[in-house]
Amino acid sequence: MxxxxxxxxxxxxxxxxxxxxxxxxxxxxxxxxxxxxxxxxxxxxxxxxxxxxxxxxxxxxxxxxxxxxxxxxxxxxxxxxxxxxxxxxxxxxxxxxxxxxxxxxxxxxxxxxxxxxxxxxxxxxxxxxxxxxxxxxxxxxxxxxxxxxxxxxxxxxxxxxxxxxxxxxxxxxxxxxxxxxxxxxxxxxxxxxxxxxxxxxxxxxxxxxxxxxxxxxxxxxxxxxGESATDEDVKAIAAAIVDGPEVERVIHMRTLHLGPEELLVAAKIAVRHDETADEVAKGIDAAEARIRAAVPIARVIYLEPDIYYQKG
Known part of the structure; x- marks a missing residue:
């Protein structure tokens, strides 16, 4: 408790x-x-x-x-x-x-x-x-x-x-x-x-x-x-995801409390189009580590890599 x-x-x-x-x-x-x-x-x-x-x-x-x-x-x-x-x-x-x-x-x-x-x-x-x-x-x-x-x-x-x-x-x-x-x-x-x-x-x-x-x-x-994370935690998670060369930006993200001290994070992230699968996987692992360091209650994390295309 x-x-x-x-x-x-x-x-x-x-x-x-x-x-x-x-x-x-x-x-x-x-x-x-x-x-x-x-x-x-x-x-x-x-x-x-x-x-x-x-x-x-x-x-x-x-x-x-x-x-x-x-x-x-x-x-x-x-x-x-x-x-x-x-x-x-x-x-x-x-x-x-x-x-x-x-x-x-x-x-x-x-x-x-x-x-x-x-x-x-x-x-x-x-x-x-x-x-x-x-x-x-x-x-x-x-x-x-x-x-x-x-x-x-x-x-x-x-x-x-x-x-x-x-x-x-x-x-x-x-x-x-x-x-x-x-x-x-x-x-x-x-x-x-x-x-x-x-x-x-x-x-x-x-x-x-x-x-x-x-x-x-x-x-x-x-x-x-089901409530989302606090505004402070959402900002901390988003900042942690892009705080590295592997991720260009967060396309969209959802958070959900599985319990008072357990948070689920699901996000679609933009990676560089010329990266190999191995580089993408290592980048996701690094981003997950940063998220857990920034918000320790983020226990379950799913990051989906994608290519971001600027509209217009």
Missing amino acids: SAGGGTKAIVAALLANLGIAITKFIAWALSGSSSMLAEAIHSVADSGNQVLLLFGGRRAQRAATPLHPFGYGRERYIYAFIVSIVLFSVGGLFAIYEAVHKYEEAIHSPTKGAITSWQWLPVTVLVVAIILESFSFRTAIVESNAIRGKASWKEFVRRAKAPELPVILLEDLGALVGLIFALIGVSMTLITGNGLWDAAGTMMIGLLLVVIAIILAIETKSLLL
């Missing part, structure tokens, strides 16, 4: 979510708060998602086979897409369902949804959860900064070829904002004795998770369809 950075962020988020999920379930069982239940399910969904990312990263490392000659690098994209589905269904839709159910109860009897026992526990759990999630979010930010470069956070999420860090970033951000919604809903329910606030907090959590899941699905779908 792109390295230990992504794995470190995933493990940090997984450990935080497992501990938080247990405490949230305890708080829900003792207080009956729907916001606590929604947050508990949210933490369970996040924990499952992190396991999926780790599993996908491990499976993506398998060697190529005759049936899958380009390897299994895209499995990381598949599992990241599954994460968006889990977040949407298990996290978002469940929270919305719970909010509607709680709202129907509270609208007929506002005090029915009030938190009457262990009133201090939900607030305590939420405050502790916010602290733990903040540490997890900080780890994801630090690891992302190591590879983000000068890109904005929006550009990083949209353009990152390794899906794990953007997924963890959005999950942790959603978890923090969701905890704040839950804290507001629970606090207002305790202050007013009206369960509608708890239902409103649960609804906001559900809508938030649905929005994040949709963003993840859209970005991961693009990776699954």
Whole structure:
């Protein structure tokens, strides 16, 4: 996996979510708060998602086979897409369902949804959860900064070829904002004795998770369809190809990510018309070596020699 950075962020988020999920379930069982239940399910969904990312990263490392000659690098994209589905269904839709159910109860009897026992526990759990999630979010930010470069956070999420860090970033951000919604809903329910606030907090959590899941699905779908190399890598590859006497110019070129750290390069290159086959072959080998030196993730390279005729 792109390295230990992504794995470190995933493990940090997984450990935080497992501990938080247990405490949230305890708080829900003792207080009956729907916001606590929604947050508990949210933490369970996040924990499952992190396991999926780790599993996908491990499976993506398998060697190529005759049936899958380009390897299994895209499995990381598949599992990241599954994460968006889990977040949407298990996290978002469940929270919305719970909010509607709680709202129907509270609208007929506002005090029915009030938190009457262990009133201090939900607030305590939420405050502790916010602290733990903040540490997890900080780890994801630090690891992302190591590879983000000068890109904005929006550009990083949209353009990152390794899906794990953007997924963890959005999950942790959603978890923090969701905890704040839950804290507001629970606090207002305790202050007013009206369960509608708890239902409103649960609804906001559900809508938030649905929005994040949709963003993840859209970005991961693009990776699954196949994205080209970054503009910087494309320029570096093109420059490497012509940085020698063997190649006159690049006629056209296509790039495709076979996985986050594996790039396919296919190009038609112009060679001199008076070269022998042996000279052309040696020139292609030299160009391939330059490409790999310039962009190490360019693992699969196909260069087709041709004669370029100037039009007009």
